[in-house]
Amino acid sequence: MTTADSPNRADGWTAAVRQRLGLGRLLPLGGPADGAWISERAAVAVLRRAVRGPGPVLGELRIAVADPGAAPVPQVPSPPSALPPGPLRIEATMAATADQPLPAAAAALRAALLAAASRRLGLVVGEVDLQVTELLDTEPERAEPEPAGVRAAKPEGTAGLAAAGVAGVSTLTRVLGAAVHTGADHVRVELATDDGHRALDVALAVRAAVTEAVDGHPPVAVLVTAVTGAPAGPGAPGGPKAGGGVPPAG
Structure with a gap:
């Protein structure tokens, strides 16, 4: 049996599935006691914005737990298919011009990625593996990343109300299901x-607020599915220094 709005329901279901798949890996934020995760898509977007200034051009970028077998067990139940807490490994490609030696360009980009991962997100990154895939004749035009x-x-x-009231929460989201999932x-x-x-x-502030607000004070896990708004400016918490982008080498 079909109804008049069946195509709309199908389109909505398809969009929801695409959003779930588009999240990428669910990466641990902080350590095993922090009970927080962030989607790879959200983390990559922040890192790209942080290094979009002059210097080497970031290409493909993936993030994963460096050694899943040695990762500790999270102290809070994790979201479905989330990676265990543990030091992360960033793998990326880059293109660079001949304006500076390639080792210096790679070192500058590596430092910028490590700084952004820690200061803007709270990711524990143990290593950054960069591969130079292209040499550029001139500095390329850089498009603003699409939100x-x-x-x-x-x-x-x-x-939900307790979480939404925390400073820094732009909105609750519903990609894996309801914005608030209550387990046993x-x-x-x-x-x-x-x-x-x-x-x-x-x-961490959301975890504290929700734990305090809910009867029984249950353990709380948080999943960040997106990071919205303009990048933090100079002087803002976790923001870049004046000038932004990849710092010049040496």
């Missing part, structure tokens, strides 16, 4: 943070 779509959700219930032994909150706040700091 990721956010599947916003209205805050409802005690946990924990609560999981899904949200987007503002780029002017360090994602891990926001997640």
Whole structure:
């Protein structure tokens, strides 16, 4: 049996599936006791914005746990298919001009990625593996990264309202399901943070607020699915120094 709005329902279901797949890996924020994760898509977008200034050009970028077998068990139930907490490994390609030696260009980009991962997100990165794939004759034009779509959700219930009231939360989201998932032994909150706040700091504040607000004070896990808004400016918490982009080498 079909109804008049069946095509619209099918389109909505398809869009939801695409959004789930588009999240990429669910990466641990902080350590095993922090109970926070962020989508690879969101993390990569922040890193790209952080290094879009003059200097080497970032190409493909992937993030994964460096040694999954040695990663500790999280102390809070993790989202479905989330990676265990542990030092991360960034693998990326880059293009560079002949304006500076390739080792210096790679070192500058590596330092910028490490700084952005820590200061803007709260990712624990153990290593950055860069591969030079192209030599450029001139400095390329750099397009502004397109903002990721956010599947916003209205805050409802005690946990949702508590989470939405935390500074740095731009909106609750509903990519893996409801914005607030209540399990038998924990609560999981899904949200987007503002780029002017360090994602891990926001997640920890949400965990504290929701734990305090919910009866029984259950363990709380937080999943950041997007980072929205303009990048943090000079002087903002976790923001770049004046000038931004990849710092010049040597």
